[in-house]
Ligand SMILES: O=C(O)c1ccc[n+]([C@@H]2O[C@H](COP(=O)([O-])O)[C@@H](O)[C@H]2O)c1
């Protein structure tokens with residue numbers, strides 16, 4: 103039987119989820135008190151107000167910041183790609199990593215446009231994970247090592263972290279993880295990814311069904327433990343994103359999660375302990391059809407919905423603009439007193 107969580111490396115991450123620090127309620131209260139005095143009808147900045155409070159609560163400061171933002175992109179290769187589940191060949195993963203380094207990818211332009219730091223972390227690209235229809239994707243050591251790489255991506259002082267990924271075949275891994283963690287039909291979690299359609303899409307559904315069946319048998323009766331599911335069905339970049347989410351919580355760094363694949367990493371952490379992803383928001387609703395179901399399953403509501411389905415942190419990076427807007431309004435606006443603006447007349451109550 104497969105007791106993934108018993109591995110020493112993975113145990114460290116199970117403990118990180120169990121000992122996650124709580125939000126700073128005093129900072130959140132201070133944000134709410136200030137917002138009540140800013141020159142606007144109460145609640146009229148909608149989710150910007152919620153985001154300012156969320157940033158402050160996790161940063162542990164009354165005046166939140168979104169100046170030092172890091173986009174971390176983790177890249178991994180997948181044995182299951184050999185089953186024809188992607189519209190692109192597996193070598194595109196390494197080629198896109200080179201493109202990130204050369205500054206030619208979409209995320210490079212978004213990072214430049216919004217003044218974001220970009221870190222690209224390739225994870226053992228020459229050694230794809232195992233085909234998880236046949237055996238578990240990663241050994242316990244491999245999974246723990248990838249999670250550790252994710253945790254270490256946070257070595258600098260930052261206000262906000264965007265997590266993203268690159269990995270041909272990884273929408274199959276993400277679909278398999280959602281299926282294992284949340285149940286339902288495999289077909290409800292599978293979509294085109296980079297553009298798979300017709301019989302190849304049906305074959306992708308069958309790959310996810312076969313993988314979930316094998317993982318369930320290997321993991322034994324009862325609910326599959328989240329770290330077990332990660333090592334059975336995930337990929338190194340998904341494990342790294344899970345590690346980064348857990349490490350960010352301990353550093354009190356709020357996290358913007360990118361699309362469908364990054365949400366699979368958040369889903370693993372969500373299932374590790376109650377409230378374990380309270381410091382995360384989903385930046386953008388992917389056009390990958392199952393993303394909506396996935397974000398609902400982890401109790402989130404994406405900030406943006408622009409029909410993108412790119413990955414590489416792009417949806418999270420765009421959502422930084424919203425976080426910056428929340429900080430700018432919260433910290434820059436005048437109060438009713440300072441601007442000599444009359445408060446509500448009472449007709450509304
Ligand atoms: O995150 C998303 O919403 C998303 C949706 C579709 C595709 N992707 C990206 O496309 C790649 C995976 O697609 P595929 O078809 O190879 O499984 C991977 O590099 C992801 O970053 C990402």
Ligand SMILES: Cc1cc2nc[nH]c2cc1C
Nearest residue numbers: 190194268296412413414
């Ligand atoms: C070209 C290309 C760029 C990507 N960026 C993220 N996933 C991707 C997948 C492909 C195929």
